[in-house]
Amino acid sequence: MSDTGTRPFCGPATEQQWIRPRIARITHVDLAVSIDLERQRIEGTVEHRCEFHDRRSGRILELDQHDLEIRSVEIDGRPAAFTTADNRLAIPIADALATASVRVSFIADHPAKGMYFIPADPSRAQVAMCWTQGAMEDHSHWFPCFDSPNNLSTWRIGVRHRSSLIAVANGVKEPATAPVDGWTTSVYVQDRPHVVYLVNVVVGDFAEVRDDSGPVPIAHYVPRGREAEGAAMFRATGFAIRWLSDYIGLAFPWPRYGHVVVHKFMWGGMENATLTTITDRVLMDAQVQAREDIDCDSLVIHELVHQWYGDLLTMKGWSDIWLNESFATYLEARCAAAWRAQGDSSREADELALLLWIDRRAYLDEDSGRYRRALVTNRYEDAYELFDRVAYEKGCLVLHQLCRRLGEERFRAALTLYTSRHAHDLVETADFRQALEDATGEPLDWYFDQWVHRAGHPRIKARWRHDPVRGALVVDLEQTHASAKPASEQHVLTHRLAIEVVWPVTGSRDLERRRIELVRAVDTLVLPCPAAPAWVALDPDGDLLAEWDEDADATQLCARLQDHRLGADARARAAVA
Ligand SMILES: [Zn+2]
Incomplete structure (x- = not known):
């Protein structure tokens, strides 16, 4: 047997990454921007409502910003001093303040990341659009924000855009205002808190595809003219919302759901709260899906699972990314097997075995061919490195193994406890273990040591x-x-x-x-x-x-x-x- 799987994930000099300190909870963010697709320019204001942890003197509120023009800062409506350096916007906070509303006026011109502009190209069936991708920490390239996962806020997002286009964002849309000089302002309110990287703002020439199959209102947004393909692509959505709500024991946690299909997306999908962004590479009708044997359903289900694991519960730091991706991969397999089997339990078991077999092969290939690491590690150079076969497939198999060891009933009881206990909250691995132990009465320190904190497998x-x-x-x-x-x-x-x-x-x-x-x-x-x-x-x-x-x-x-x-x-x- 060759000595495989022993290459380290990172070099000996790789430093540990710790959770970022913050001087305040940012409880609400009000973002009001005008987006000009032709000029690739965003102009507007962002207001952060802050609750400071204490009143120590010399406090500085630090927001992230990359190449933004900061025009002014106001605290509670009064002009305030600020400096910019090292991709941060530093705002001194007066000693007396326990809370404050910090409003920043800014311009982002041709942002390098965070918001992407796609021109119309009829030869490629491409419509004009701009879309955002916050994960991991890229939104600060187009608006100043605390660009780290360890803060939860409610959101109000107002977008001024060409009236010929549609703007979509997280949350529920407020009644539209009348266009002025060919420009319209669309406002979305998200009154259930989530972290900044899940913010989603998309403007483009889209058509809305309504879907009545779920327990909450569902609408998908596809490039205009692709409506029939959109309906085929998202056919599993209603089933999956119901199946996951039942399996997890907690109803779908957001007031609505849907997808927006964008061109040139760098991932398959991104689970932005209430509005998943998804690549147009899988936008195809049912006949093409069947002929080419392309499985859009698993991608749709995977992103949907994240509405619970990732969005309702978010890991406090990237080290614990398995709490998002392993859960999404495992419940994707469980739900996809049920979807394919359509009530035939023996077929469902075979479908699940096949999906887990594929997951196992993917993990073992990485383990033998690339490197080996523990599921939880805070030694990495860039959070992108953590999105690997360990975070997805190995963690999925560790959860399945746990489910089989505890039994389906006890595993689901623990999942329900973990999810309801930490709804709209930040989590770390210890929270999951504690919920498992509280629900089952079974100490699992050895299991987490063996499978989560130790690399490899037997x-x-x-x-x-x-x-x-x-x-x-x-x-x-x-x-x-x-x-x-x-x-x-x-x-x-x-x-x-x-x-x-x-x-x-x-x-x-x-x-x-x-x-x-x-x-x-x-x-x-x-x-x-x-x-x-x-x-x-x-x-x-x-x-x-x-x-x-x-x-x-x-x-x-x-x-x-x-x-x-x-x-x-x-x-x-x-x-x-
Ligand atoms: Zn995922």
């Missing part, structure tokens, strides 16, 4: 034989990732694993199932089994995130492959063994 060598004298199945198990190391390291590397062992009962249609707890690097299990079984399968449902080295002859593997009493995972593993 490799298990398994050999079995039937002992006719003892009437027993003898299973030798070795955690080779640990057993190969010096004794002093073995106890740290050895995983605690619940493993199911299954075999067919000779002369019967029954399967014998035994669940064993492996806690040593090397162990031998003796299980009562009077007659030699046709095959043996370990972890038949693929619950564990492990690499298996199974030694069985071809006859046994063929028998296992063809036995439909087994789940898809165990059959598939027999096929590739």
Whole structure:
């Protein structure tokens, strides 16, 4: 076995990233901008309502800004001093103030990031538009803000734009005002708080596609002329809102939902609160989707999951990004399997097994080919680096494994507790663990140490034989990732694993199932089994995130492959063994 997966994620000099300090809670942001698509220019004001933590003297409110022209600053309606340096706008706060309304007047001209301008190009079916992408910390390239995830605000976003275009943003739209000289102001109010990177402002030549399939009003915005494709692309939305609300045990947390489809988007989708941005690369009608075997539904579901995990609950710092992406990847798989199966539970299990198999392959490829890191790490150069197969696929498999270990009912109870306890709040990994322990009564410190804070996964060598004298199945198990190391390291590397062992009962249609707890690097299990079984399968449902080295002859593997009493995972593993 090659020594794979041991390359480090970052160099020894990579510094730790800590949560950014702040002197105030910014409870509300009122953004009023005029957006000129032709001139690629944004001009306006942003007002931050601040509640200061204390009244220490010498306080400076620091907002982020990149290449903005700051025209003036007012505090509670009076002109205030300010300086700009190192991409920050620094505003001294008078000692007496416990709260303040800080209003900044600014211009952004051809912003390098944050807001992107796309000209119309009929030859490419491209309409004129501008769209924003805040994640990770890019909104400060087009308006001054506290551009960090550790603050929650309510929002009012007013956009003055050409009357021939549509403007959409987070929240609920207020009644439109009458156009003046060909310009209209559209105002959106978001009265449920979320972090700054989830702000979404889009202006363009869009058509609205209404969707009556959900428990909240749903509207999608697509480039004008692409309405039929939009309806096909978002067909899973209503089903997924209902399924996720039921599974999580918490209703959809926002007053409305929808997507806006944009050109030249750098990601597949971005889960902006109430209004997901999505790439036009998957904007196609149902026939093309079927013919090209393109799965738009999983992308739509993934972004929808984030309305709970990412938007309703947001990680306090990027180190805990798995609380967004692993949850979205796992519930995407669960919901997509249910959507595809349309009520057929055995097909749903097979669909889920397939999706998790793909996730496992993606993670293992990265682990063997690129690097290995723990799910939670604060050592990185740029937050973008954390959006990898560990944050998405490994975390997804760690959650699935946890669900299988606890059982569906207890896992869902914990998910409901975690989600309701921290709704509209910032979270870190310890909050999730605490909710799991409170809901189940089961200490999970060891599980989080093993799977969340430690890098990698176990490799298990398994050999079995039937002992006719003892009437027993003898299973030798070795955690080779640990057993190969010096004794002093073995106890740290050895995983605690619940493993199911299954075999067919000779002369019967029954399967014998035994669940064993492996806690040593090397162990031998003796299980009562009077007659030699046709095959043996370990972890038949693929619950564990492990690499298996199974030694069985071809006859046994063929028998296992063809036995439909087994789940898809165990059959598939027999096929590739
Ligand atoms: Zn995601």
